[in-house]
Amino acid sequence: MFRRILIANRGEIAVRVIRACRELGIEPVAVYSDADAGALHVSLADRAVRIGPAPAVDSYLASDAVLAAARETGADAIHPGYGFLSESHDFAAACAAAGVAFIGPPADVIARMGSKIAARQLISQAGVPVVPGDTPSGQTDDAIAAAARRLGLPVLIKPSEGGGGIGMKRVREESALLPAIAQSRREAVAAFGDGTLYVERLIDRPRHVEIQVLADHHGHVIHLFERECSLQRRHQKIVEETPSPALTPGLRARMGDAAVAVARAARYLNAGTVEFLLEGTGERARFYFLEMNTRLQVEHPVTEQATGIDLVAAQIRIAAGEPLRWSQSDVKPRGHAIEVRVYAEDPLRDHFPQAGPILLYREPSMPGIRIDAGVAEGGGISVHYDPMIAKLIAWAETRDAARRRAIEALRAYPILGIRTNVPFLIRLLEHPRFAAGDLDTGFIDAERPAIIAGLDADPPPEVLAVAELNGVGGHFSRTVADPWQSLRGWRV
Amino acid sequence: MSDIKVTALGEGHYRVSDGERHQLAWAAGPPSARWVFFDGRVYVVSPGSSGEAASRHAAHDDMALASPMPATVAAVAVAPGQTVARGDVLIMLEAMKMELPIIAPRDGRVRSVACRPGELVQPGVPLVDLE
Numbered sequence: 001m002f003r004r005i006l007i008a009n010r011g012e013i014a015v016r017v018i019r020a021c022r023e024l025g026i027e028p029v030a031v032y033s034d035a036d037a038g039a040l041h042v043s044l045a046d047r048a049v050r051i052g053p054a055p056a057v058d059s060y061l062a063s064d065a066v067l068a069a070a071r072e073t074g075a076d077a078i079h080p081g082y083g084f085l086s087e088s089h090d091f092a093a094a095c096a097a098a099g100v101a102f103i104g105p106p107a108d109v110i111a112r113m114g115s116k117i118a119a120r121q122l123i124s125q126a127g128v129p130v131v132p133g134d135t136p137s138g139q140t141d142d143a144i145a146a147a148a149r150r151l152g153l154p155v156l157i158k159p160s161e162g163g164g165g166i167g168m169k170r171v172r173e174e175s176a177l178l179p180a181i182a183q184s185r186r187e188a189v190a191a192f193g194d195g196t197l198y199v200e201r202l203i204d205r206p207r208h209v210e211i212q213v214l215a216d217h218h219g220h221v222i223h224l225f226e227r228e229c230s231l232q233r234r235h236q237k238i239v240e241e242t243p244s245p246a247l248t249p250g251l252r253a254r255m256g257d258a259a260v261a262v263a264r265a266a267r268y269l270n271a272g273t274v275e276f277l278l279e280g281t282g283e284r285a286r287f288y289f290l291e292m293n294t295r296l297q298v299e300h301p302v303t304e305q306a307t308g309i310d311l312v313a314a315q316i317r318i319a320a321g322e323p324l325r326w327s328q329s330d331v332k333p334r335g336h337a338i339e340v341r342v343y344a345e346d347p348l349r350d351h352f353p354q355a356g357p358i359l360l361y362r363e364p365s366m367p368g369i370r371i372d373a374g375v376a377e378g379g380g381i382s383v384h385y386d387p388m389i390a391k392l393i394a395w396a397e398t399r400d401a402a403r404r405r406a407i408e409a410l411r412a413y414p415i416l417g418i419r420t421n422v423p424f425l426i427r428l429l430e431h432p433r434f435a436a437g438d439l440d441t442g443f444i445d446a447e448r449p450a451i452i453a454g455l456d457a458d459p460p461p462e463v464l465a466v467a468e469l470n471g472v473g474g475h476f477s478r479t480v481a482d483p484w485q486s487l488r489g490w491r492v
Numbered sequence: 493m494s495d496i497k498v499t500a501l502g503e504g505h506y507r508v509s510d511g512e513r514h515q516l517a518w519a520a521g522p523p524s525a526r527w528v529f530f531d532g533r534v535y536v537v538s539p540g541s542s543g544e545a546a547s548r549h550a551a552h553d554d555m556a557l558a559s560p561m562p563a564t565v566a567a568v569a570v571a572p573g574q575t576v577a578r579g580d581v582l583i584m585l586e587a588m589k590m591e592l593p594i595i596a597p598r599d600g601r602v603r604s605v606a607c608r609p610g611e612l613v614q615p616g617v618p619l620v621d622l623e
Contacts, residue, residue, distance in 0.1 A: 346560065349560075349592065349593075350592075352560060352592050353560070353561065354560050354561070355560065355561050355615065356560075356615075359520035359521050359527060360504045360518055360519075360520035360527070360529075362505075362518065383561045383562060383615075410532065411531070411532045412516070414518035414529035415529075415534075416504075416518065416519070416520045416521065416527035416528075416529060416534070417520060417521060417527055419534065419560075420534070422532075422534070423532055423533050423534060426532045455533070457533075459528065459530075459535040459537055460530070460531075461496055462496055462498075462508045462510075462515070462517065462530060462531075463517070463528045463530050463535045463537060464537060465496045465498045465508065466498055466506050466508060466517045466519050466528050466530065467519055467526040467528050467535075467537040469498045469500065469506065469519075470504065470506075470519035470520065470521075470526055470528070
């Protein structure tokens with residue numbers, strides 16, 4: 001087992017890994033940028049090394065500085081967390097060359113699964129379905145149209161060299177096909193200098209369902225069931241849960257088997273996640289490989305709460321060469337877990353990120369609630385990094401009980417000094433469609449007006465009364481019909 | 493007409509009662525912008541607004557008329573002297589590849605504009621002065 005692990009990350013995930021290290025009797029070493037000198041993860045580690053100025057590219061992404069910190073502190077392993085260097089095959093290779101264990105898969109596996117084309121090829125060879133699509137060799141408009149008809153409308157036409165949604169066209173009717181091809185090609189040439197087009201079957205209202213896998217150095221691969229992550233804003237997940245309300249036992253077993261097949265085909269090691277798009281519900285639903293994330297996921301706690309397996313400890317043990325402690329039949333999820341991501345953002349301004357001091361921060365303490373946070377009262381959210389404040393995970397015997405528990409916990413989770421999405425999350429969890437488990441990746445965009453309605457309402461008299469008393473102390477009462485002016489007269 | 497009783501429970505933590513029902517609330521911040529968490533909502537309250545209930549944006553014009561983070565001014569949609577209505581886009585900012593509109597928190601007339609297109613602005617500095 002390792003003696004000392006350097007955590008190449010910040011925020012809640014650094015805190016999470018530090019705690020796992022302590023439980024395993026391993027000394028945690030933190031790294032920090034100038035913006036994080038007073039951060040929670042720095043206080044909790046045994047020692048902390050400054051790795052550079054605030055911009056991530058000069059600190060948390062500076063692989064040389066991170067490796068130098070590992071050498072300087074005698075760390076024998078590095079946990080990359082998620083984001084930053086976690087999916088950098090160059091960094092994983094540099095760790096291997098420096099004789100420091102990278103807690104994750106080997107560099108060549110990260111590289112292979114990081115390339116959408118290579119991954120897609122590997123996955124279809126393994127017999128796992130991918131979204132049907134084609135890059136016709138004859139690239140005439142008629143050839144593209146013929147490919148679209150073979151796949152069957154509706155289809156998505158997109159530049160083969162593309163990105164960022166540029167030139168992407170949804171085609172639902174035959175009459176729109178040729179104009180869309182011409183338009184997509186014009187935009188592709190203008191943006192990428194290459195008019196090669198790719199046609200893909202359009203999956204309408206898909207759900208995002210992913211499977212957690214663990215693979216050790218002894219040939220064992222198991223899955224830890226699914227997480228549904230359909231609720232996204234700006235293509236970023238904000239609510240995740242397990243089990244998925246959409247899966248039947250048969251479909252769940254097939255998707256688990258497919259994820260294990262993907263991991264085996266990739267010669268995967270350590271913890272990873274196989275993401276699928278799910279079309280339809282029930283036994284006849286179809287799933288398609290989307291991508292494999294070669295790292296710990298933000299939403300890993302829902303799997304931990306439902307299976308009782310500590311994924312970070314498992315990652316560390318696998319990297320140290322230990323065999324998995326569970327066979328597939330040992331993994332038995334219980335109850336239902338829902339995670340919500342608490343962000344410093346303004347839900348009324350298109351979820352625009354917020355930065356600033358955290359004047360008051362109190363975590364709710366109640367049965368079945370877990371909070372993974374990277375901040376404390378008196379701290380703040382920096383403009384330099386992702387504005388996630390914490391993750392709140394509710395576990396209960398049923399989905400509805402977990403949902404209600406999450407709402408109650410959020411209502412007792414004051415974070416002041418900076419705008420957060422807490423009121424938005426409460427409304428989201430209360431939404432009848434969420435309560436019914438009727439989810440898809442377009443949910444938040446479609447339901448936003450209903451979710452945010454009234455969130456900018458004027459403060460009720462109770463709020464004005466509390467604001468008046470705050471900073472003054474004592475007790476007071478006042479009469480609702482006579483606002484502000486009367487307040488001072490009533491103070492006791 | 494009913495009495496609201498507020499009792500301090502701990503630092504920044506309060507019990508609010510209307511005589512029948514108790515609820516919890518939390519508050520922090522300077523008098524000019526007091527943050528309150530109550531009934532699952534967050535409010536920013538400032539006392540100046542002539543006894544009117546302070547709405548989220550009207551409570552603190554400065555906050556509504558400033559960028560929440562360092563940003564580039566993409567466009568200025570108003571000029572001094574112009575009359576604007578609550579909800580009008582005054583300035584369009586750009587940061588982290590996102591557009592962020594600065595929206596009029598209330599009806600009013602533009603006294604002055606404190607930024608120009610292309611300029612990098614800092615958080616907390618009001619970009620428009622509304623009469």
